[in-house]
Amino acid sequence: MSSDTITARRPGALLQRRRAEAAGWLFVSPAVLLFIVFVAAPFVFAIALAFLEWDLLTPPQFVGLANFEQLFTDPELPQVLWNTFVFAIASIVTHLVFGLLLALGVNNLISRSIGYFARVAIFFPFLISWAAVSLLWKYVLDPTFGYVGQYAAMFGIELPNFLADPAWALPAIIFIDLWHTLGFTFIIMLAGLQTVPSELVEAARTDGATGWQIFWNVTLPLMSPTLFFATIITFIGAFQIFDPIQIITKGGPQGSTTTIIMYLYEKGFQAFDMGYAAAVALLVFVIIMGVTLLQFIGRRKWVHES
Amino acid sequence: MTTIPLAPPVPGDDVLVALEKAGRRKSRRRTPGGVVVDVVLVVFGILMISPLVWLIVQSLTVPEFAFASPPSWLPIPFTLQNFADVLDYMPFFQQFGNSLLLAAISTAGALLFSILAAYAFARIDFRGSRLLLVIMLSALMVPAQLVIIPIFIMMRQVGLVDTLASLWLPALINVFQIFFLSQYFKTIPRELDEAARIDGAGHLWILFRMLVPLSAPAIAALAILGFEASWNGYFGPLIFLSSPENMTLPLGLVTLQNGFGAAPAVVVFAAITMVVLPLLVVFLAFQRQIVESVASTGLKG
Structure with a gap:
């Protein structure tokens, strides 16, 4: 029985109720105030901004739907969205496949010291800032300075200048991102593997199932909540990729690595076209909201819940 | 930086238990397949940390000899001057x-x-x-x-x-x-x-x-x-x-x-x-x- 039903019968219950109300609002008030100032108000402001033309120097001008018209006719935007989705999908596939394989490997390891080494080596890059990671990889992949190109040259192979080649720059960023954030997916997958009851695996083995059959018919279905979670979280993170692109390629060469947030940054904080940047940001919001809602529906459909 | 709250797959403790367990499971036989997994993980781990090792080695090398080809994995000739120079920039x-x-x-x-x-x-x-x-x-x-x-x-x-x-x-x-x-x-x-x-x-x-x-x-x-x-x-x-x-x-x-x-x-x-x-x-x-x-x-x- 909850305390409310007891107190409700006592005299002075109303007073107590009021005090609880006051206490509740008192405790949330700092958070609510901060929420209004730094989330809710800026959100409303951003929507309003999308109807303005404003360079922050001259007074803002109301332009109606002009920014949205520009958004739908922007000749650069299809390429930008393509780059962003290619990056996001490649990111999901590579992270999930490598993360799962590594987690399976570490989970079945015999040597404890190898487990320790693998965990440190796979996870540590995730903790390094994108700034440091980006600068480092800019040199690693440099044809003359970097050891990748140097070793290739020793074997007489001439590698492309990955970060300066429009065909290779985006794949190179995908690769760098994999190196940086694989540790996260690996840990999530390792956690997911622990949800697979070992009795089920043992039972399948006793029934004569091969390792592959066990993986495909037992482990994978039982891991589906984790795989789903990892897919969504990787997508949302990848869709907003910005730091390595701004630092390494600045969106180039020839716009081959300009992703949506990089584009937003160029419009808003380099060209100071605040209204159009807000319209681009709203597009990002709509896409992320769509994926988030999709995951609520998809979860019921595809995920095996025990 | 946006995050979506989703139920975490399992409490974090389980991962650690799993990591600690790796190596204690004596019941499992050392099979040829198991050795392959060990080797693959070690090689993968080395490849993962190689950019970081290279980074540290170059930062400890005298500027004229850094970024040399073929790559050097030891800081020769050794110097700490680069670190002092950071403070000038x-x-x-x-x-x-x-x-x-x-x-x-x-x-x-x-x-x-x-x-x-x-x-x-x-x-x-x-x-x-x-x-x-x-x-x-x-x-x-x-x-x-x-x-x-x-x-x-x-x-x-x-x-x-x-x-x-x-x-x-x-x-x-x-x-x-x-x-x-x-x-x-x-x-x-x-x-x-x-x-x-x-x-x-x-x-x-x-x-x-x-x-x-x-x-x-x-x-x-x-x-x-x-x-x-x-x-x-x-x-x-x-x-x-x-x-x-x-x-x-x-x-x-x-x-x-x-x-x-x-x-x-x-x-x-x-x-x-x-x-x-x-x-x-x-x-x-x-x-x-x-x-x-x-x-x-x-x-x-």
Whole structure:
């Protein structure tokens, strides 16, 4: 029985109720105030901004739907969205496949010291800032300075200048991102593997199932909540990729690595076209909201819940 | 930087149990397949850390001999001069201090306000609490880049651009933390509150003397992740900070290698090493807690 039903019968219950109300609002008030100032108000402001033309120097001008018209006719935007989705999908596939394989490997390891080494080596890059990671990889992949190109040259192979080649720059960023954030997916997958009851695996083995059959018919279905979670979280993170692109390629060469947030940054904080940047940001919001809602529906459909 | 709250797959402890278990499972026979897995993991691990080893080696090499081909994996001839040179090109320790201050204020402040709000949502039945929580949670879908534009304009109006306050003020509200903590508080039996209240305890006592200590693992996990996100943040500092003496380390590093008076590559590498090495020490010392916090909250910064 909850305390409310007891107190409700006592005299002075109303007073107590009021005090609880006051206490509740008192405790949330700092958070609510901060929420209004730094989330809710800026959100409303951003929507309003999308109807303005404003360079922050001259007074803002109301332009109606002009920014949205520009958004739908922007000749650069299809390429930008393509780059962003290619990056996001490649990111999901590579992270999930490598993360799962590594987690399976570490989970079945015999040597404890190898487990320790693998965990440190796979996870540590995730903790390094994108700034440091980006600068480092800019040199690693440099044809003359970097050891990748140097070793290739020793074997007489001439590698492309990955970060300066429009065909290779985006794949190179995908690769760098994999190196940086694989540790996260690996840990999530390792956690997911622990949800697979070992009795089920043992039972399948006793029934004569091969390792592959066990993986495909037992482990994978039982891991589906984790795989789903990892897919969504990787997508949302990848869709907003910005730091390595701004630092390494600045969106180039020839716009081959300009992703949506990089584009937003160029419009808003380099060209100071605040209204159009807000319209681009709203597009990002709509896409992320769509994926988030999709995951609520998809979860019921595809995920095996025990 | 947006995160979506989803139920974490399993508590973080299980990962650690699994990691500890690796190597204790004596029942499993050493099969040829098992050896292959060992070898593959070792090779993969070496490839993963090779850029970091190369980084540290170059930063310890005399500039004329660094980045040599074929690559050298030992710092020959050895020097520490590159590290001294870093200080000529950037106010490293000033920026280190800025990063530390920003991460400390953001993390501690956000946690304090999250703890207070989470207590109200988990323990006090006040009118409108459910609606309020739904509104706040729906804001998790709003990308940080959408609200940063108006916040930038706001900060310009009040003259806070190019100060650390422009970064830690918006960081004080963290809806994910509020949600995560209120869920955690709800797992603590309410009977404990009732017992404390009969003994004359008030809300603050119940929260800070009882719930907070009982939630220490969750709070520690959020603190680690919050600190990490703030320490490594780049987008915010890039937009708000412009003077080198006000910059945080990530922005300082990037500024070091471009623009006017860009530093030589070895000096950039020495600066990166000065950021990465302390981090490695912290990671090796607190590996359990760090891995656990990532596994238990499933957050990506």
